[in-house]
Amino acid sequence: MEDGVCSRIYVKGGGGCGGESGSGGGGKGSGSSKCGRWNPTAEQVKVLTELFRSGLRTPSSDQIQKISHHLSFYGKIESKNVFYWFQNHKARERQKRRKLSLPQQHQQQQQHFILPTSSNHQHFADQSMTNKGIMELEPERMMRTLQLFPLNSTIDETQGLPDDDDHQFRVNGMQYEDATAFTYKIETKMDHPPLDLRLSFL
Amino acid sequence: MEDGVCSRIYVKGGGGCGGESGSGGGGKGSGSSKCGRWNPTAEQVKVLTELFRSGLRTPSSDQIQKISHHLSFYGKIESKNVFYWFQNHKARERQKRRKLSLPQQHQQQQQHFILPTSSNHQHFADQSMTNKGIMELEPERMMRTLQLFPLNSTIDETQGLPDDDDHQFRVNGMQYEDATAFTYKIETKMDHPPLDLRLSFL
């Protein structure tokens, strides 16, 4: 909902969908003249998939921009499409994996939700805790302190931080500003993966 | 993909998910309003949006409680829902309105050396043409149908008043237990006055 994009009844913007840049006739999406939602072309999907396979899971804004720009060659695309694509792809991948990995039975949860019975968590003395306190307790038990917390998150950017599954990779540290002259890093026909094609624009 | 398995992992403490969010036809979602997560009704969203538009960004605990209580009239809702709503709305509004920076970590472009000689070719960062961040400007294509409206109020938000920015305002320590008795207008520091609906319960 929010500013508009709400639940059901809302007409898709008929206006300004940019022309569907033909781009190579990739089977799938190209034909969709409708402009309600992005429909990736085969090439776009290919590149995105390749990037994903390479380990990229959550591209940074900067990467998104580059990817988006690069993919725009194949057809209309926006940054948010790239963003959503990765989000969805990662999520579904995980989701699928989770379902397949526990076909046993419903892995009953063991959430860390504070239940009303054993409530003894009145430890909201710290300001950094204020927000949390609101929900863990009953709606009536909200503390009265909340205002500001100088908690300025660390702006450090430890790029090489060991994320769980986020293999932030760097393509040889290459950094091409202009993607029009992408290099064809021809794969020497490796066995397993189709390998990357020209995604060295990152 | 897989069917909509309701593999909820979280268990709400307390009364479970008894409360129906319906409340006068609100039933927003396409019916699949399970109890897993709060599904705001149109009225609730409307009020929240209105509050947001009025300048409220980070409601205090007290405010959250009041808002929550007030909105409970339209359907099941908890304090944390209000809290999260504001947080998400604020964050997404910014991410949308802000030129870049979207999901993912920081923009590591804290300091960029611009070589005086080499022209800084191609700069996506400058969306002068499209004035949109990574997430373009909202698709905002909502048809304002009278599919429903609160029966006891004249919610009318037709003015396309531009969102004010970080106008953090604070309600002076006033706290009324019951808002039905008094009608206190939230004092925002904006001058556009006419948009007081019944959110005077703050």
Next chain:
DNA sequence: CCGGTATGAATGAAAG
């Protein structure tokens, strides 16, 4: 046209 399925988009919830 109508079903199911794949997936883009949105957003609630939460972690950091």
Next chain:
DNA sequence: CTTTCATTCATACCGG
């Protein structure tokens, strides 16, 4: 506050 995770909603699309 920022960024990620999970779930859901809405479509495009395919086979019948």
